[in-house]
Amino acid sequence: MMNVPFYSLDYVNRTLGDALRESFSDVLDSKWFIRGSRCAAFEEAFAAYCGKKACVGVGNGLDALTLMLKASIQLGRLQPGDEVIVPANTFVATVLAVRAAGLVPVLVEPNPETCVLDASRLTDACSARTRAVLVVHLYGRLSDMPAICEFAKAKGLLVFEDAAQSHGASSSERSGGDPYGSVLQMTNDANAKSAAAAYSFYPTKNLGAMGDGGAVVTDDLELAQVVKSLGNYGSVEKYVNQYVGVNSRLDEIQAAVLLAKLPHLDSWNARRQEIAARYCAEIKNPLVRVTPVPANPKSHVWHVFPVFCDTRDDLQKFLKERGVETLIHYPIPPHLQEAFDGALSRGELRYGPLPIAEELARTELSIPMGPAMTDEQVSYVIEVINSYKA
Numbered sequence: 456m457m458n459v460p461f462y463s464l465d466y467v468n469r470t471l472g473d474a475l476r477e478s479f480s481d482v483l484d485s486k487w488f489i490r491g492s493r494c495a496a497f498e499e500a501f502a503a504y505c506g507k508k509a510c511v512g513v514g515n516g517l518d519a520l521t522l523m524l525k526a527s528i529q530l531g532r533l534q535p536g537d538e539v540i541v542p543a544n545t546f547v548a549t550v551l552a553v554r555a556a557g558l559v560p561v562l563v564e565p566n567p568e569t570c571v572l573d574a575s576r577l578t579d580a581c582s583a584r585t586r587a588v589l590v591v592h593l594y595g596r597l598s599d600m601p602a603i604c605e606f607a608k609a610k611g612l613l614v615f616e617d618a619a620q621s622h623g624a625s626s627s628e629r630s631g632g633d634p635y636g637s638v639l640q641m642t643n644d645a646n647a648k649s650a651a652a653a654y655s656f657y658p659t660k661n662l663g664a665m666g667d668g669g670a671v672v673t674d675d676l677e678l679a680q681v682v683k684s685l686g687n688y689g690s691v692e693k694y695v696n697q698y699v700g701v702n703s704r705l706d707e708i709q710a711a712v713l714l715a716k717l718p719h720l721d722s723w724n725a726r727r728q729e730i731a732a733r734y735c736a737e738i739k740n741p742l743v744r745v746t747p748v749p750a751n752p753k754s755h756v757w758h759v760f761p762v763f764c765d766t767r768d769d770l771q772k773f774l775k776e777r778g779v780e781t782l783i784h785y786p787i788p789p790h791l792q793e794a795f796d797g798a799l800s801r802g803e804l805r806y807g808p809l810p811i812a813e814e815l816a817r818t819e820l821s822i823p824m825g826p827a828m829t830d831e832q833v834s835y836v837i838e839v840i841n842s843y844k845a
């Protein structure tokens with residue numbers, strides 16, 4: 456029997472150990488811990504990596520989502536109470552952010568194959584109060600941005616991205632030139648652009664800090680400025696407050712860690728893509744369904760590798776007994792969380808029947824994935840899954 460952890464940070468810590476220790480001592484020696492040169496350098500590097508004009512570091516992914524929406528309200532592009540379309544199959548933070556900004560989430564079913572927002576359902580989801588779509592590139596898979604953005608443009612809706620699971624996912628081939636190439640979402644297609652994307656650097660994300668961290672990435676310098684101000688008490692100039700802001704900043708230690716890790720993100724994602732390609736080709740069990748590799752393999756960075764099984768809990772136990780660690784993303788969909796009891800009747804949330812999202816929550820199991828996995832571990836996971844019988 457082999458032990459295969461769900462995700463191992465050991466490998467990253469081992470390969471980058473010295474660089475990370477150097478980052479810590481640089482910050483220590485600088486005697487500057489908040490809003491210093493490390494944060495500014497990371498913001499610049501990550502904006503360049505994403506092929507965008509601006510990046511604003513904030514405290515975490517939930518804040519990145521919330522501040523991106525609040526800044527849009529501050530600039531008059533959204534009004535409190537406006538509806539925002541959100542995929543029903545997502546981590547609860549996406550929905551919490553929309554509520555925290557005083558907006559109304561409208562939950563829409565995923566495509567059962569790709570598990571991300573189904574663009575063909577947008578028309579039915581819209582009401583006269585719908586003003587934006589917040590897509591989630593769940594599991595690391597880019598949503599169908601051309602279709603979603605085309606729809607949004609026709610309807611006059613804003614598009615935002617929850618990119619907390621999709622660092623480095625790219626719709627286009629690299630153009631070369633700058634150190635990171637021109638990557639990410641829709642940089643080459645002006646008609647398929649979002650207003651802004653929110654990132655989380657929670658330690659286990661594809662690009663993770665050593666604590667909490669997040670960022671808003673955008674081509675809109677005005678929006679970036681307001682996000683930055685909102686995350687700093689609503690102040691641009693010290694002790695002068697323009698907005699009712701919060702305290703949400705990316706600290707120097709986290710920024711230094713992220714700066715050390717960013718140059719490795721592409722190779723880590725490439726390893727994830729390699730593993731996913733093997734899982735997709737070699738998992739052959741009629742009881743276990745996988746999501747397909749997209750036509751452009753770079754558009755999926757496999758933050759998690761989901762499989763679907765009617766007897767999910769039994770499969771999880773079977774794998775555990777054979778040393779394979781798994782997790783469920785997510786056992787309870789946002790609309791069934793106790794936190795949202797009564798939200799529908801109070802008009803704080805809007806949705807119709809969501810059988811697909813509920814089915815995914817009932818059957819999803821995330822199997823081991825990450826740059827640390829060896830070929831032997833991948834083979835073992837495949838072998839164990841293929842030997843599963845109900």
Ligand SMILES: *Cc1c(COP(=O)(O)O)cnc(C)c1O
Nearest residue numbers: 515516517546548549619655657
């Ligand atoms: C992790 C995550 C978030 C929240 O990020 P935090 O940094 O933990 O606040 C939001 N949305 C999605 C899809 C996530 O996976």
